[in-house]
Amino acid sequence: MNASIWWIRRDLRLSDNPALAAALAQGTALIPVFILDPKLLASPNAGHKRLAFLFAGLRSLDADLRQRGSGLVVRQGDPLEVLHTLLHETGGGSLFAEADVSSYARRRDERIMRQLPLKLTPGLNIHPPETLLKADGTPYTVFTPFSQAWRSLAFPGRPIPPPAHLPTLPPIALQNLPGSLCHPSSSPYPAGEAEAQRRLATFSQSIISRYAIERDRMDIDGTSGLSPYLRFGMLSARQAAWTARDAEAQATDAASRQGAEAWLNELIWREFYAAILYHFPYVRQMSFRLGLRSIPWRDAPADFAAWAEGRTGYPVVDAAMRQLQATGWMHNRARMIAASFLTKDLLIDWRQGERFFMQHLLDGDPAANNGGWQWTAGTGTDAAPYFRVFNPILQGRKFDPQGNYVRRWVPELTAIPNEFIHSPWTMPANLQHHLGCVLGKDYPTPLVDHDAARQRALAAYQKGRKI
DNA sequence: TTTTGAGTTGTTCGA
């Protein structure tokens, strides 16, 4: 007996899957396997919601595989041991997986490759990190030149269609997925490749044409909402990029063209942060920028809890955090506002916020999440001014003009008129009583005064950049 | 090696 093992990690799809294609090209039977790695399951960055999304994705993938004559093998344990056993059981053969960029994944794969015939394929990114370097051979650390270099490379070939049939082996023991981690069927983000394709179609047919203008609006479904699917490879980066390219080619007006262009740019940001993590793995532990490693962060558990639970008294921040807790997703603009509030207004270490987001986001990805947090904290690759402090009131007025995002996630503010929705503490006391929303009783008073907090942050950053 | 232009997503202040 001889078989090819397709080791699935964050590529839960049959279409446009180079690792699967490489395994099938061996011409032997295929064993699709997912390994529950206790180290990853116990990580402080693992999140219940994301694990449940992953398991639902595995069930969906299993169903897709069965339709094609195969079935998913799920095993628990150290990947090296599991794969070793599996190769032994199946009489040896080949082993393929999609390359990943995180330190843990890379060390794990290097260890396995020393002992087993593991071959890694590209697929996570359109242009793998090691292919994009400056003329002197060092990696880019600024987005704009990176994106120019990225665009100067040949556009990738069209996505590979899914295989119609899979050469199968007699059934192999399947371990049941933990039932405790059940992704609710009512989740706004049902897992699976078919769902990812459905969303991609919806997005490319209408939303993308307004994406350049509406992607920042928190009260509108103006984004793709595809991040959880890209996170687990239920959709490939190449499929996304081709969708952007086709949308641009088919655009009949400037706005549509700009929308497609803006979305491709976001995909390049994803590639950029993957490359940053690949080339500078230390960013998971510390500031990218050496000059900003001594900011005097506050140790303030009560303030952190208020932020995490969405009761800071700043409606747009609270709406953001409650959206995250309720759905496992947060609008990108809201992520920046919430992150800015934690790091600047509360002066709490970005690493605490990074971990919290990892624990709650369906799309929690080490590279993108870290890049976003370091950008907001001003410690990252972005060389822009450190004194850029988001004003939660202005951001709310600008990107949630009628307050509908706030009202959706902070129901106690439903009755508040538009003019006070982003600063309810400015309401006259009699109006508060009249509307049944008394500050300090029905909704918190602001945790900090933004103007004072801003001054404190500027001073702290000034101090932090001295050394 | 030196020089030059530029850097996602902002806010505030004063005219």
Place this chain on the structure above:
DNA sequence: GTCGAACAACTCAAA
């Protein structure tokens, strides 16, 4: 209400 300048100095990328 709108608009441009100031916010500081630094680092990066490429010529």
